[in-house]
Amino acid sequence: MFKNTAHSYGWVSIAMHWITAVLVIGLFILGYWMLTLGYYDSWYRLGPWWHKSFGITLLVLTVIRLLWSLSNQKPEPLGTPWEKRGATVGHALIYGLLFVTLISGYLISTADGRGISVFDWFEVPALITSIPQQEDIAGVIHWYAALTLVIVAAGHALAALRHHIVNRDNTLKRMLRPTPPGQ
Numbered sequence: 001m002f003k004n005t006a007h008s009y010g011w012v013s014i015a016m017h018w019i020t021a022v023l024v025i026g027l028f029i030l031g032y033w034m035l036t037l038g039y040y041d042s043w044y045r046l047g048p049w050w051h052k053s054f055g056i057t058l059l060v061l062t063v064i065r066l067l068w069s070l071s072n073q074k075p076e077p078l079g080t081p082w083e084k085r086g087a088t089v090g091h092a093l094i095y096g097l098l099f100v101t102l103i104s105g106y107l108i109s110t111a112d113g114r115g116i117s118v119f120d121w122f123e124v125p126a127l128i129t130s131i132p133q134q135e136d137i138a139g140v141i142h143w144y145a146a147l148t149l150v151i152v153a154a155g156h157a158l159a160a161l162r163h164h165i166v167n168r169d170n171t172l173k174r175m176l177r178p179t180p181p182g183q
């Protein structure tokens with residue numbers, strides 16, 4: 001039920017997948033909206049505070065998720081050899097883009113040597129501050145990585161819907177609840 005099997009994801013992977021999806025979409029919309037705010041807007045400071053707090057939460061979740069996925073069975077991909085290869089490459093790309101977006105966000109926020117307050121509970125220290133023009137370079141990387149991530153994730157969602165509607169296989173069902181083969 002909790003762990004993955006050869007045929008389905010377990011509850012832990014399913015929960016982490018959908019929390020990730022909500023956080024990525026939410027962080028993208030919030031980040032984009034933050035750019036439109038003026039200095040005297042009440043959300044000028046609050047927006048980045050939520051963005052960075054949820055961003056660090058997603059960074060921790062993604063590390064746990066990767067460790068969980070490496071220490072668990074991976075359900076056998078379904079479909080033609082071409083679809084299976086596409087899924088493997090696509091998932092690796094999503095993990096890669098997630099880390100580039102998350103780490104560049106951390107590097108923007110800590111470039112001035114100040115740590116990141118996470119929901120005012122604890123502070124993540126600034127560890128790297130010596131890269132020349134760190135804030136600007138990390139800012140450009142953050143934007144392009146975040147944009148590519150949401151585009152690739154949208155293609156990924158369409159691929160999942162295609163499995164469900166056209167191929168009529170268990171790919172989407174087993175990411176919604178643990179599903180034995182043939183159900």
Ligand code: HEM
Pocket residue numbers: 017020021022024025069074075077078087091094095150153156157158160161171172173175
């Ligand atoms: C920003 C949003 C999303 C991100 C970052 C994301 C990321 C991922 C990743 C990394 C995996 C591979 C999991 C692993 O085996 O370690 C995965 C699997 C999966 N995702 Fe998403 N996903 C997102 C949104 C969605 C949406 C909206 C859908 C459905 C419409 C979806 C359906 C699936 C399915 C069905 C699988 C399992 C594929 C398989 O069994 O081969 N995902 N997702």
Ligand code: HEM
Pocket residue numbers: 024027028029030031032034035048051052053054055056058059098101102103104105106108109116139140142143146149
């Ligand atoms: C998948 C996770 C994330 C997504 C999708 C995302 C998305 C975005 C977007 C779309 C923007 C606006 C465009 C830009 O200026 O780059 C932005 C800005 C920003 N993000 Fe993120 N972000 C994520 C994670 C993080 C994390 C983990 C941090 C730091 C802990 C962070 C810190 C920032 C900061 C400081 C800005 C403002 C940059 C500026 O004003 O130039 N982000 N983010």
